[in-house]
Amino acid sequence: MITDRDIAIRGVAAGKNPSTAVFQCYDDDDIHDAAEMMENKGIHRLLVLNANNKPVGFVSLADFAVKSHDECLAWEILEKIL
Numbered sequence: 270m271i272t273d274r275d276i277a278i279r280g281v282a283a284g285k286n287p288s289t290a291v292f293q294c295y296d297d298d299d300i301h302d303a304a305e306m307m308e309n310k311g312i313h314r315l316l317v318l319n320a321n322n323k324p325v326g327f328v329s330l331a332d333f334a335v336k337s338h339d340e341c342l343a344w345e346i347l348e349k350i351l
Contacts, residue, residue: 293318296325303328308345 293316294303303315307330317326 291316294328295320300333304333304345 292306292310292312294306296317296319307313307315314327314329316324317328319325
């Protein structure tokens with residue numbers, strides 16, 4: 270089994286830059302706005318900031334699938350980013 274951590278560590282060892290642009294939303298943003306950003310940027314996770322621009326967590330495709338109570342939303346995002 271290989272994990273995303275394994276890939277990142279091997280990338281760094283090979284001299285690759287592991288950082289890419291970080292996309293974020295705010296903890297009071299509408300869930301559909303966050304989903305739209307994920308679709309447009311082709312990403313699976315968003316950093317969540319509070320009103321003071323402090324990180325408070327992440328939102329992922331799995332969160333949309335499990336917690337949004339909108340089964341189609343996660344599939345719509347996934348279809349557009351794959």
